[in-house]
Amino acid sequence: MSLRNKKLFLLCLATLAGLFVLQFLLSDYLVLAFTRILILAVFAMGYNVLMGYTGLVSLGHAMFFGAGVYGAGLCSYYLGTSLPVAFLAGILAAIALSFLIGLLALRTQTVSFMIVTLMFSQAAFLLILYFSEFTGGDQGLTLPTSARSFSLFGLAVDMTSGVARYNLALSVFGVVLLGLFAFTQGPVGRLLIAVRENEDRTRMLGFDTYAIKLLAFTVSGGISGVAGALYGLMFGYIGSAFAEFKISIEALLFTLVGGPGSLLGPLVGTGLMTLLIDRLSGVTTAYLIVVGALLVVLTLWFPKGILGSLRDRWLPWLK
């Protein structure tokens, strides 16, 4: 099998190797920060499938992240399933939800699509609050100690160990990254880009654009759910804050900063923004003002993000 875009593939492998080495160089605090960055980067990568490659801006991806968090967390909390099973349950919940919402939301376009995804996501958030006796509402639920470790194929993993968490997050990140490489750099990826560039023409060429968009939507929501499930189980806490509007905006911001429609853009954006927000929230409670200002600045002067601008100037293979 010949590999498309070898340079990008090598860069992905180099990135993964670099991230693996990073854990030996960083302090415990930064290893924790990078664990969160890796998980949130998975979320942003999922968002990027829809926003960057397919050109559909969703304002409701918090509901898919939340579906992952709650699908996995509730499964572990109430049914006491092992963590791998709960993880799968979270992913399935996100895939099912995104398929359903996609069926409806994709009947609309541009502005309506943004508002419809936003409203569905708010409804999901409010439902979590409404059933707070079951979901823990804004107080959240802390997973019991029995759900803080698991063994798979004879390998015991302790979720309270920083090193174990980092390597687990890195493994999931690696699988998603390579999976998305295959997905976006192959024929399906070209169809997504075709829909982004000119949907009418793609339909004229005989492709079912609704089905393509639904596929992108479901993959995007499913990957967001992977991130959510991992986040909830890894830190042993689920709460309505994971389904807030702010979470959708973070996915959008991370993707915009890194470069929509580039495979590694979300990682770059998530890394920079998470470090910045962590630093700022230590200084002021009003750190959201920076998020707001960045959204304005990016749309005004920097719509292609960091990797997108690099791609336009020097590195055309950075897709």
Next chain:
Amino acid sequence: MDIAPYLLLATLEGLVQASVLMLTALGLSLVFGVMRVVNVAHGEFFMLGAVAAWVCASLIPGPPYVPFIAALLVAPLFVGALAWASDWAILKRIDYNPEATIVSTIGLMYIIQQMTLITFGPDAQAVEAPFYYTVRFPWFGYSGYKFFIIAVAVVLVGGLLYLLRHSKVGLYMRATQLDRETAQNFGIPVTKVYSGVFAVGAMLAAIGGVLVVPSQQAHYLMGHDPLLLSFVVVIVGGLGSIPGTIAAAILIGMSDGLLSVFFSPTLAKIFSTLLVALVLVFRPQGLFGKAGR
């Protein structure tokens, strides 16, 4: 027990809410209708109106109606200027691209909200009503100020409708709404119309904020609910249709009170968010609108 007094009370409360909602939603509808963009920061303009009313009340001495009248003038002017500046600094530069406008007004929403938090703190602030006069019904007394809210809303909306239908400015606005490029060819200063409409839309929200603050406290997060309800009204009434917006504001303002009585506020909000989403999916022309083309 007689049910009439309860019905009367619910109707009055519904009318008051509908009046404020009508002003706020009309601002959003006007902006969408003429400029074809969605302003997510609209709720923050409402909030700024309320905060301005509180600032006036705490700075200006004298009987409560003095700062109130000052607020009715200062708040829309300040908010209108801010909206005009945002239009000049942001929206004009992204050429009113619908998607980029939503993203940047989300940014604007956070900026305004957090600036208010930094400047005035997280506490909710109460403002005294400009006058106390109780209208006596056989069963209960009702605040005369709330009748005043209804009157102001009716006068403003009536004035706006008259302006739209019978003035040159209104003609410019309607022409721009119908076809931006043809309007420009006929010498209509389309960019000025856009800036003006964006400012007027924000001013309507600010007046709504000033009116509401004696019965609801001013707080930096208070813009969320009016934004959601305005969305509901504008979308149910048919995007960009002024009469549809007015009808929907009355319907939803009246029924929201009733819904909140029978169901919890959270459930009422779930219902409204789903309503917006489903109307956009299945009847994008609005519940009352005619199918286009």
